Amino acid sequence: MIVTRLAEVWVYLAQTPLLWLALTVVAYAAADALHARLRRHPLAHPVLVAAAVLIAVLAVSGTPYPEYFEGAQFVHFLLGPATVALAIPLHRELGRVRARARPLAAALLAGSTTAVVTAIGTAWLLGAPRATLVSLAPKSTTTPVAMGIAEKLGGLPSLTAALVILTGILGGVAGPALLRLAGVRDPAARGFALGVASHGIGTARAFQLGEREGAFSGLAMGLNALATTLLLPAILRFLGL
Amino acid sequence: MIRGFAVLLSFQLAGEALSRALHLPVPGPVIGMALLLLALQLGAARGEGLRAVATGLLSHLSLLFVPAGVGVILHAHLLASQWLPLAVSLVASTAATLAVTGWLAQRRGPGEEREETAP
Secondary structure (H helix, E strand, O other): OHHHHHHHHHHHHHOOHHHHHHHHHHHHHHHHHHHHHOOOOHHHOHHHHHHHHHHHHHHHHOOOHHHHHHHHHHHHHOHHHHHHHOHHHHHHHHHHHHHOHHHHHHHHHHHHHHHHHHHHHHHHHOOOOHHHHHHHOOOOOOHHHHHHHHHHHOOOHHHHHHHHHHHHHHHHHHHHHHHHHOOOOOHHHHHHHHHHHHHHHHHHHHHHHOHHHHHHHHHHHHHHHHHHHHHHHHHHHHOOO | OHHHHHHHHHHHHHHHHHHHHOOOOOOHHHHHHHHHHHHHHOOOOOHHHHHHHHHHHHHOHHHHHHHHHHHHHHHHHHHHHOHHHHHHHHHHHHHHHHHHHHHHHOOOOOOOOOOOOOO
């Protein structure tokens, strides 16, 4: 009796966006609390944990992704205004940005090129076909830019979308520790590297390190979108792809 | 708060419109960020009203990536079919990019005073 009643409630709730919106926010809040409990252990990165939990819930309940996204799109939508909001911390750091414009420009060009060349090079050595190489190449830029580039140059845009997210999570999880290992201790440089290597998810991680890290990361994310768009076709031609 | 949000959405809209109209290779929100930065520099927009909503959005920026993170399952078969080259490439490339960018970015610009670094 109560089971059929629960099933009715489930059917009703599953049709409204509220269920998946609420579960997305609850899963994130729980993942964030866990992250704090584990003293911000990198492997407990809240995007990784929340997404894994939600993927399991979708699998168990047999919910297709488009149905999930009906609810989750409200959270997803806020990425736009949040990106615009990056101008505010950046406004306060602009003096610092100007003072080191040259090292930052060099870091951007070298970082953007490194991202593309190493992604293609390693996958090529392991025998990946051209479509995969092109799909990998823009993985450090923000999703819409990366998908646009992949499509134009003969990659698979949907594969690129997944690779972009995985790159972001990888940078968010391992980035700060790796930068420490590499001897990069300057807050602005740490933020800038996170933004170039792993776009918005890296920027989200950078804001947890500090507001200066976040500001420089947001700047790097925006600039790398531009740099990769301009550099990637030339790099592919140079590599003969 | 609500005025700040109205400002953010307006700049996003302007960025989106410019990006489309001029076929710019950068997405609308990034153009919106550049436009808002310009407005703040010129004093045409005030930072204080925006700060609350910006801090709210940016302190939990990670949350906003969860729906896209869940979306990775859509491509599980594509990823699984070539997992080795993809995994090696992502790890090696992300690490190399972080190190190269970080090293070059922490070189001091001319005339910049020394500042405290993270412990």
